[in-house]
Amino acid sequence: MGEGEGREFPAKNAVAAQSDAHGNATVAADFPAKKPARQLDFTGVPSRGSVVLPEYPQPREVPQQEPVAASAQIQTHTQTPVGAMPVGTSHTQNPSARSLKPESPKSRPRPSVEVKDGTPKKQKQCNCKHSRCLKLYCECFASGIYCDGCNCVNCYNNVENEAARREAVEATLERNPNAFRPKIASSPHGTRDNREEAGEILVLAKHNKGCHCKKSGCLKKYCECFQANILCSENCKCMDCKNFEGSEERQALFHGEHANNMAYIQQAANAAITGAIGSSGYASPPVSKKRKGQELLFGPIAKDSSLHRLGQFQPANPVMGSALSSSAPVVRAGSSATLGPSKFTYRSLLADIIQPQDVRELCSVLVVVSEETAKTLTDKGTEDQTGTSLASPTLERLQGQKESDPQKRVSDDCLSANQEDKVAPVNSSSGGTELPMRRPMSPGTLALMCDEQDTIFMSASSPNRITSHGCNTTSQLHHGQRMNEAYAEQERVVLTKFRDCLNRLITFGEIKETRCSKLSRTEIGSPQDPSSNGPANARIENGKQQVPVSNGVAQPPAKMPQMITGAVSASNKDLPKIPALPENTDNRPKA
DNA sequence: GAGTTTGAAACT
DNA sequence: CAGTTTCAAACTC
Numbered sequence: 001m002g003e004g005e006g007r008e009f010p011a012k013n014a015v016a017a018q019s020d021a022h023g024n025a026t027v028a029a030d031f032p033a034k035k036p037a038r039q040l041d042f043t044g045v046p047s048r049g050s051v052v053l054p055e056y057p058q059p060r061e062v063p064q065q066e067p068v069a070a071s072a073q074i075q076t077h078t079q080t081p082v083g084a085m086p087v088g089t090s091h092t093q094n095p096s097a098r099s100l101k102p103e104s105p106k107s108r109p110r111p112s113v114e115v116k117d118g119t120p121k122k123q124k125q126c127n128c129k130h131s132r133c134l135k136l137y138c139e140c141f142a143s144g145i146y147c148d149g150c151n152c153v154n155c156y157n158n159v160e161n162e163a164a165r166r167e168a169v170e171a172t173l174e175r176n177p178n179a180f181r182p183k184i185a186s187s188p189h190g191t192r193d194n195r196e197e198a199g200e201i202l203v204l205a206k207h208n209k210g211c212h213c214k215k216s217g218c219l220k221k222y223c224e225c226f227q228a229n230i231l232c233s234e235n236c237k238c239m240d241c242k243n244f245e246g247s248e249e250r251q252a253l254f255h256g257e258h259a260n261n262m263a264y265i266q267q268a269a270n271a272a273i274t275g276a277i278g279s280s281g282y283a284s285p286p287v288s289k290k291r292k293g294q295e296l297l298f299g300p301i302a303k304d305s306s307l308h309r310l311g312q313f314q315p316a317n318p319v320m321g322s323a324l325s326s327s328a329p330v331v332r333a334g335s336s337a338t339l340g341p342s343k344f345t346y347r348s349l350l351a352d353i354i355q356p357q358d359v360r361e362l363c364s365v366l367v368v369v370s371e372e373t374a375k376t377l378t379d380k381g382t383e384d385q386t387g388t389s390l391a392s393p394t395l396e397r398l399q400g401q402k403e404s405d406p407q408k409r410v411s412d413d414c415l416s417a418n419q420e421d422k423v424a425p426v427n428s429s430s431g432g433t434e435l436p437m438r439r440p441m442s443p444g445t446l447a448l449m450c451d452e453q454d455t456i457f458m459s460a461s462s463p464n465r466i467t468s469h470g471c472n473t474t475s476q477l478h479h480g481q482r483m484n485e486a487y488a489e490q491e492r493v494v495l496t497k498f499r500d501c502l503n504r505l506i507t508f509g510e511i512k513e514t515r516c517s518k519l520s521r522t523e524i525g526s527p528q529d530p531s532s533n534g535p536a537n538a539r540i541e542n543g544k545q546q547v548p549v550s551n552g553v554a555q556p557p558a559k560m561p562q563m564i565t566g567a568v569s570a571s572n573k574d575l576p577k578i579p580a581l582p583e584n585t586d587n588r589p590k591a
Numbered sequence: 592g593a594g595t596t597t598g599a600a601a602c603t
Numbered sequence: 604c605a606g607t608t609t610c611a612a613a614c615t616c
Contacts, residue, residue: 222597
């Protein structure tokens with residue numbers, strides 16, 4: 001029979017293995033005639049009643065908690081074993097004793113042992129009448145156990161009919177090799193374990209095949225996902241699903257009876273994340289999934305779950321929803337692998353840290369750096385030619401810059417830039433309104449357009465330099481060579497700085513992610529104050545930006561400038577006013 | 592407890 | 604793969 005076949009269970013399950021041993025055939029054979037009852041090991045599932053399985057082969061990830069008493073299938077595969085029932089206990093309640101049943105005595109506890117209040121309850125007993133308990137319709141069969149104490153009629157799911165049963169198992173596996181495998185898979189995120197206990201909902205696990213509910217809104221036990229106490233996932237093809245994170249209906253359902261279930265924890269976590277990130281951060285769609293027909297909105301995605309999923313993600317909360325839609329890069333994650341079933345709407349952790357003005361500031365810094373580099377190089381050239389050093393502070397800075405760590409460099413640069421602005425604004429002869437020579441450029445432009453660098457270099461040059469560049473025809477060749485080197489150096493410095501900024505952003509993003517992650521776990525119990533990541537927490541020491549620590553968790557700076565410039569926030573006001581990026585394009589000085 | 596509803600499983 | 608039928612659990616009254 002295949003019990004074994006196909007399934008991995010056997011392997012995992014020692015006991016099972018023996019029966020399955022793989023083979024298929026073994027079942028009967030191996031089946032010790034009555035293993036106490038263990039049934040097919042095929043599942044790997046916990047045995048419900050019977051015997052066995054010392055341990056579950058598969059870690060079932062999904063602990064089910066809750067209510068679910070679910071149907072055998074799910075239960076079996078999932079819930080049962082899983083957390084809820086300690087193998088030993090539950091099912092085993094009546095272990096051996098069961099009389100296998102042709103008759104189905106009702107003595108045996110069914111597989112689905114529910115454990116509430118810590119008290120294992122009796123497992124369900126099937127009531128099959130037409131399937132002989134040899135099809136998956138039968139929860140016992142589906143769970144891989146013999147019927148025992150059930151109310152079924154004409155049952156063949158027992159030792160006495162092992163042969164028939166084996167055949168049935170084989171047939172079933174033939175149709176679907178995964179028939180006896182757990183239907184619920186946990187998500188990659190392993191955070192759930194800590195919360196399983198208290199009736200938290202397992203939102204991270206998901207149904208392998210997904211449900212296909214049409215009328216239950218996936219909020220009734222008809223729905224396998226709901227029954228397994230998990231949220232519907234992208235695997236589902238249900239309609240009008242309300243079993244998703246943030247669903248009001250779902251919340252209402254759990255509210256009261258499961259006040260502290262996972263749903264709330266998750267929500268709180270979301271809230272925490274949102275708070276940490278900003279109002280436009282994560283949003284859980286309070287609105288229920290749309291019906292497939294509604295998907296007009298989403299286009300032809302439909303059928304597959306994608307559409308469906310989109311529906312699920314819809315922000316129900318008008319506020320959040322709008323925030324979501326308005327904020328640029330909102331990634332809907334949720335799909336499986338990663339976010340998995342958890343349908344959080346993902347938004348960059350840096351979303352609220354990086355403001356448009358910050359980008360502008362970054363551009364300013366880069367431009368300033370570019371200028372300084374150009375200036376320095378030019379001065380050097382001049383020095384070379386004249387033999388005199390200009391002893392420019394800028395030069396010193398730049399020189400030092402190359403030696404110091406990037407962060408310090410950035411910081412210094414920023415400061416220097418600011419200073420320079422105050423003291424001797426480069427190219428700002430005409431005052432604030434005129435486009436400074438240091439035309440703001442997008443990082444991308446700075447990084448990618450070498451030609452632009454030339455322009456900047458040229459424009460950044462002082463009149464003197466220009467003069468020297470352009471007027472001294474005799475030294476043009478030599479000068480040209482130097483210029484090339486200067487460009488290269490200039491580009492190197494600018495790109496280096498930009499790279500440093502990006503690296504810092506990445507670092508902070510990671511820090512924030514970690515922090516949010518922790519927050520989400522602890523949020524419910526002891527909400528942390530999101531404000532902890534305020535600007536005040538970012539400090540710069542020794543030119544190096546220090547990551548503030550709060551509650552043991554590194555705090556990313558709340559404000560971008562600190563990351564970009566590595567300088568004090570005060571630098572903002574010192575920075576030259578820079579027109580919006582797009583506007584500059586045409587204003588760049590022509591060399 | 593009978594009847595209805597529902598959706599997975601099985602079948603075509 | 605889609606549509607239909609079968610089946611048994613979940614649900615309603």
